[in-house]
Amino acid sequence: MVAALFVFQTCANNASAAKSQVAAQGGAPKTVGTSGKTQKSPRLITYDEFAKVLADASSDALIVDVRTKEEFNEGHIPGAALFPYDEIEARKDEFVRLAGRTDRPIVVYCRSGRRSAIAAESLDRLGYTDIADFGGLGNWKGNIDRTPAP
Numbered sequence: 001m002v003a004a005l006f007v008f009q010t011c012a013n014n015a016s017a018a019k020s021q022v023a024a025q026g027g028a029p030k031t032v033g034t035s036g037k038t039q040k041s042p043r044l045i046t047y048d049e050f051a052k053v054l055a056d057a058s059s060d061a062l063i064v065d066v067r068t069k070e071e072f073n074e075g076h077i078p079g080a081a082l083f084p085y086d087e088i089e090a091r092k093d094e095f096v097r098l099a100g101r102t103d104r105p106i107v108v109y110c111r112s113g114r115r116s117a118i119a120a121e122s123l124d125r126l127g128y129t130d131i132a133d134f135g136g137l138g139n140w141k142g143n144i145d146r147t148p149a150p
Helices: 002-024 047-055 069-074 092-099 114-125
Strands: 062-065 106-110 131-136
Touching (some): 114 131
Parallel strands (some): 062 106
């Protein structure tokens, strides 16, 4: 009983701390994606959510492959732009030209999910507000484009 009370109290304290942190960061988490649910950006996106974004003719989502040029040339999601994760902040002016406005929906992916998570955090630091992390290319169920990067 004492242990259960401790766990409950710890969870309550963590929830309170999270609410305080959200308030300190400027309010409620941002809404991203097609679900309409309020979620923090950057966030993970499932294949089904990603497929809805791609199927939406009105969507101007930017798909960014954050792997190396060699990996991109071996195969990538159709329509993806190549921008290696470790170059986003260093080449931010080029990324701004690619993405345009900071509220444009951006979906990042890599091979396993590690680099896409880093890229998503970089984009968040640069002020982008609608970032979804698809994780690794292995999550993709569609066709693979083998057109080399320019």
